[in-house]
Amino acid sequence: MLDLRQMKTFVADPLVIARADGVWYEDVHGKRYLDGLSGIFVVTVGHNNRRVIEAMRDQLDQVAFTPPLHATNLPALQLVEKLAEILPGDLNTVKLMSSGSEATEAAMKMARQYHRQTGHPQKYKIISRYWGYHGATFGALSATGTVRRKWMFEPTLQGFVHVWPPTCYRCPFGLSYPGCGIRCATIVEDTIQLEGPETVAGLILEPIGNTGGIVTPPPEYLPLLRRICDRYNVLLIFDEIITGFGRTGQMFAAQTFDTLPDILCMGKGITSGYAPLAALACRDHVAAAFWGEEEDQVEFADGHTYGGNPLSCAAGLASIAEIIERDLPRRARELGGQLLHRLEAVQELGVVGEIRGRGLLIGVEFVRDTRTKERFPADAKLGLRVGRRALAKGLILRFDPDWIAFAPPLVISEAELDLMMDIFTESVQEALAE
Ligand SMILES: Cc1ncc(COP(=O)(O)O)c(C=O)c1O
Structure with a gap:
């Protein structure tokens, strides 16, 4: 199929x-x-692309799999270093996975665990947008706002709230940009207040949405959402699985729209398709919540067998080198x-x-x-x-x-x-x- x-x-x-x-x-x-x-x-x-192919061939001669519970490997280390270098701001901590759905799902789990470990255990709700697509697994699908992709599996998970995306061409509020006060962003603040700020963990969105026809926000939208999330201690999660790696004219759409999320999800273009690979990056204040003594059990409770796979990482490194050098x-x-x-x-x-x-x-x-x-x-x-x-x-x-x-x-x-x-x-x- x-x-x-x-x-x-x-x-x-x-x-x-x-x-x-x-x-x-x-x-x-x-x-x-x-x-x-x-x-x-x-x-x-x-x-x-010969460079990516040769890099994968060379890696196959070294090691194709390393034990994820016990070790990492050289291409994985080089890749996370490279990602931290090219990502904006202090998005310095990276977790490697294999598919975009794994990355968005992990980002939402990370938001919940972060709040548990920073004194706000009742924060669990995730706000996302209608038309958004975040993947096929149940958590990612629950955040997804395209009914055509999910009605047959409903009910999806509890704790997911959807808001209208920025569609200036057909403003659902009957307003016109720029005199609208960016209502599509301020409605997120209203939603957080109505849901109870003490219950909202994160806001996940694609900076430019694919479903719905390349839904593109006005320049003020994402910076305004950043300020709203800061006001209510809600983690802002960018799903850059489509927009990452140069597609929007900067390495990440976070740079195109000059807005730093707390967690950024990557996939697709990270290896240019030569091997399955995805990742999330989080900022220093988020990463700090997961650093502690063994007995504290604060490590991020998420993992997948193929995360940090050396072959995929070698492909990712070579592809990113091409993007940068060219x-x-x-x-x-x-x-x-x-x-x-x-x-x-x-x-x-x-x-x-x-x-x-x-x-x-x-x-x-x-x-x-x-x-x-x-x-x-x-x-x-x-x-x-x-x-x-x-x-x-x-x-x-x-x-x-x-x-x-x-x-x-x-x-x-x-x-x-x-x-x-x-x-x-x-x-x-x-x-x-x-
Ligand atoms: C924006 C976005 N997020 C997440 C995903 C899920 O990625 P994957 O299909 O690799 O699981 C996709 C896939 O199309 C996507 O476009």
Whole structure:
């Protein structure tokens, strides 16, 4: 079974990939596909990167697994040092895991344990946002705010509260930016007060949300949430599983939005997909709560067999070295500009309601009427039709009934980006002519 796909549909015309290089996949029939989505927001340094591959080969010759209860290993040590160096502020303590769901789940567990060990044992609730996606395991799914992904498993866990995300294009409060007082942020303060500040442990969110169409906050939003969390001793957790490692034009979206969280979750782009790896980093005041004598039992009560796996860490180190040496965050900023410029022409087709995102994480919301923001009828599914046409033409994008997202590898060339936008533009034109 593929992820979140109806297999009856997939097996009718399955895409089976045989190899990949740079931003290109090739399927078993020799057809080439431009990877406009970095796999799924993962392959930052592109496919078939020789440096990452060689680093993994070399590591295999040294050691492929070390005993997680007894020891660490050299690539794991080098990786956590490198992460502490590139992460903003005092996000200096790192825990390594294998998947994004493990990282967000661990971050929420860390928030609860932190408060237990710092004199606030009754703080347990986690606030998150509608449309947010934090993973497939039960805790991560409980924080997730996309009902389509969870209704079949409900009830999910208790102690999770959802708030509306920042959607200026369609403000649920009927307000307009910038005169709105950033109500989508101040409502979090109201929520904390209504829930009882003594019960709220953490606020988890993606700085830019994928589900909902690259939900991008106004610049004041995250700094304001930072101040609200400080006021109520609520840990601010950034899920940077998509936005980390250069995607938004800085190494982390925390830097793009100039806001330091207490815990930051990483995954996907950390190895560019060459091996499973994820991590969380926490600030010094959080880490201090877990440092003590053996008999105090204050160590973080979380672990996974493959956390700190040497092979994954070797891949992560090599991928991060590529991102830094080739200054891929700058590339994301520059090419993001080129992408936005190409979207101007698409706007002339009269169906682009809003363009959102930063760097090479850009989303387009389709509307029937750009003046009134009226949506297409539910059965029109323009985004799906555009995405499927693009796929048939050899371009992989993230698509939904009402929006499309672009997130190519940060090593994409200007010419390849132009080609991606040519195919996209043609696909919109054809879908509208259907
Ligand atoms: C923002 C975000 N958080 C968490 C996850 C979960 O990561 P994983 O699928 O590696 O468990 C994802 C996966 O798509 C994600 O996009």
